[in-house]
Amino acid sequence: MKKIIFIFILVGLAAGCQKTPATNVQSNNQNASTTTNTPASPAPATTAKLSMPIANGLGRITKKPFGIYITPQNSPVSPEKFKGYHTGTDFETTVEEQDADVAISAACDGELLLKKYATGYGGVMVQSCVLNGENVTVLYGHLKLASITLKVGDSIVAGQNLGILGKGYSTETDGERKHLHLSIHKGTGVVLLGYTQNKADLSSWLNAEDYLK
Numbered sequence: 001m002k003k004i005i006f007i008f009i010l011v012g013l014a015a016g017c018q019k020t021p022a023t024n025v026q027s028n029n030q031n032a033s034t035t036t037n038t039p040a041s042p043a044p045a046t047t048a049k050l051s052m053p054i055a056n057g058l059g060r061i062t063k064k065p066f067g068i069y070i071t072p073q074n075s076p077v078s079p080e081k082f083k084g085y086h087t088g089t090d091f092e093t094t095v096e097e098q099d100a101d102v103a104i105s106a107a108c109d110g111e112l113l114l115k116k117y118a119t120g121y122g123g124v125m126v127q128s129c130v131l132n133g134e135n136v137t138v139l140y141g142h143l144k145l146a147s148i149t150l151k152v153g154d155s156i157v158a159g160q161n162l163g164i165l166g167k168g169y170s171t172e173t174d175g176e177r178k179h180l181h182l183s184i185h186k187g188t189g190v191v192l193l194g195y196t197q198n199k200a201d202l203s204s205w206l207n208a209e210d211y212l213k
Contacts, residue, residue, distance in 0.1 A: 048132045049213040050107040051158040053140065054091050054180050057212060064090035066207040070195065077177060082120070084195030088139065088183030089208040093165065098178060102165040106156045107138050107182070114190050115148055121181065122166045122174040123148065126190050127156050131211060135188050141181035142166050142173040182208050
């Protein structure tokens with residue numbers, strides 16, 4: 001009788017020993033599962049692109065690209081009253097467009113920060129924008145101010161119609177030819193400079209051609 005009881009005890013101990021590894025394996029599997037399911041780091045944001053603000057935009061950049069040094073003596077346009085490094089990109093108009101409405105649309109999402117008449121531009125508007133994760137302001141120069149129905153503080157969506165270009169050599173463009181001056185300034189401040197006298201200062205602006213699509 002004692003031998004039978006002893007055998008039962010041995011069998012019970014053996015069974016208990018077999019359960020322990022099974023429990024440990026399940027625990028280890030759970031840990032492995034937790035590690036496997038840990039969310040990976042977010043993928044880097046893709047570089048943002050600007051919507052083209054004017055039809056056939058890239059084909060219009062023929063006279064004053066970003067960063068070109070302009071003087072009345074070397075300027076590709078005449079007459080020329082400015083001197084310095086160009087902080088924006090100029091989009092020219094054709095002969096056929098001089099008496100036609102040329103629509104301008106928003107290059108990105110943002111808020112209208114400024115809409116006014118300014119020396120050197122005529123009608124000008126500035127909007128906020130986040131470009132490639134960086135706060136910037138986008139300036140549209142030489143617009144017909146009366147065609148801009150948006151109010152300061154209004155939200156703007158990329159591709160939204162903003163207005164039309166002002167008439168060339170009139171007060172609508174402050175005496176300039178009919179064209180769009182587009183500039184992108186880093187930060188949230190509104191800067192109206194169309195030219196800077198120091199080349200190093202161009203680092204405060206971005207070249208629109210690098211971001212247009």
